[in-house]
Amino acid sequence: MSRPRLRPLLVREGARFACSGDGLCCTDAHLLGPVRAAERRALEARHPGSTTRTEGMVVLRAGPTGACGFLEAGGRCAIHHAPEKPRTCHRYPFLLVATPDGGRIGTDHRCPCRTMGARPVLDAATVEPSLRDARGRLESDRHVDADVPMALGVHLDWVSYRAAEAVLLGRLQAGERVEAVLASPPMPPFEGGGWEDVGRDLAEDDRPMRWSRANQWAGDALLGLHGHPVAPGRPRPWSDAFDRAQARSPVPRDPEAMLADWVADAIWTLEWAFRGPFTLARAELSTRAAMARWIAARIEAEGARPDRSMAEALLVVELVGLSDPWADLWARVRA
Numbered sequence: 089m090s091r092p093r094l095r096p097l098l099v100r101e102g103a104r105f106a107c108s109g110d111g112l113c114c115t116d117a118h119l120l121g122p123v124r125a126a127e128r129r130a131l132e133a134r135h136p137g138s139t140t141r142t143e144g145m146v147v148l149r150a151g152p153t154g155a156c157g158f159l160e161a162g163g164r165c166a167i168h169h170a171p172e173k174p175r176t177c178h179r180y181p182f183l184l185v186a187t188p189d190g191g192r193i194g195t196d197h198r199c200p201c202r203t204m205g206a207r208p209v210l211d212a213a214t215v216e217p218s219l220r221d222a223r224g225r226l227e228s229d230r231h232v233d234a235d236v237p238m239a240l241g242v243h244l245d246w247v248s249y250r251a252a253e254a255v256l257l258g259r260l261q262a263g264e265r266v267e268a269v270l271a272s273p274p275m276p277p278f279e280g281g282g283w284e285d286v287g288r289d290l291a292e293d294d295r296p297m298r299w300s301r302a303n304q305w306a307g308d309a310l311l312g313l314h315g316h317p318v319a320p321g322r323p324r325p326w327s328d329a330f331d332r333a334q335a336r337s338p339v340p341r342d343p344e345a346m347l348a349d350w351v352a353d354a355i356w357t358l359e360w361a362f363r364g365p366f367t368l369a370r371a372e373l374s375t376r377a378a379m380a381r382w383i384a385a386r387i388e389a390e391g392a393r394p395d396r397s398m399a400e401a402l403l404v405v406e407l408v409g410l411s412d413p414w415a416d417l418w419a420r421v422r423a
């Protein structure tokens with residue numbers, strides 16, 4: 089079996105994206121980093137105080153609204169054409185996974201340019217410049233070996249995995265409900281805690297950043313799904329970006345298709361394979377899908393359009409899925 093490689097570049101069927109400048113990516117919803125050491129030196133030399141350290145990494149300093157200090161009125165980047173613009177900005181919202189077939193291009197779904205409106209089919213040639221490092225070489229985010237963990241003690245070779253995966257992705261693409269495709273109950277038991285405790289911890293995250301507001305919504309979802317009353321009116325500080333997305337998207341999307349698209353990319357990018365077997369990934373995605381449905385219903389009840397409600401819900405569940413506490417929790421679930 090061949091080793092992981094980056095070429096050819098591969099795009100998942102059904103993936104669509106074009107940057108419409110909605111502006112979410114220039115906020116702390118993607119932590120504005122990490123900024124590498126050489127990039128930090130270049131930024132600080134030209135713009136003293138433009139970086140800071142958070143969550144153990146160097147990031148661009150955000151202003152009081154959570155937006156990057158370089159983000160100008162009108163949504164333009166003040167250093168868009170400057171050499172010191174960090175790679176993380178060039179790369180967002182893409183990621184690249186080396187597999188035995190080639191480099192799989194993935195996309196973040198918390199960006200409304202990914203989820204809302206009429207978006208062109210993702211084109212590898214167009215994306216490729218964003219995936220290069222400072223020396224012009226393709227740079228991967230992770231490598232997946234030929235051996236894929238499916239359940240505790242069970243692995244599939246790459247070709248067999250890819251065939252099984254194609255069936256699941258095809259069912260999602262055909263419009264089957266994500267719960268039927270994932271076929272795994274949400275919120276399985278885990279050692280040393282309960283889901284309501286997780287919900288309370290998330291709901292009490294009061295750090296002054298948009299990411300924390302997303303955690304609060306995630307906490308509300310877990311509490312609401314367990315029958316606890318949740319007070320309405322939780323702020324949605326990313327609304328400015330979704331206002332812009334809705335204004336450029338006169339034709340609403342199907343929220344079910346948006347949820348399925350997110351699940352399909354989560355499978356396709358294989359991030360789950362670094363956390364545990366596919367059985368665990370099914371339960372984890374089922375859990376976040378249930379949370380997304382709860383959040384979307386809540387936002388829709390506030391008067392938002394259904395596709396926008398789902399897009400905002402996907403932002404929340406994608407962000408919570410990136411956090412270390414979430415990863416630690418799933419390490420305690422028996423797959």
Ligand code: SF4
Nearest residue numbers: 114156158159165177
């Ligand atoms: S440097 Fe520019 S592209 Fe990067 S986050 Fe700031 S405003 Fe956005």
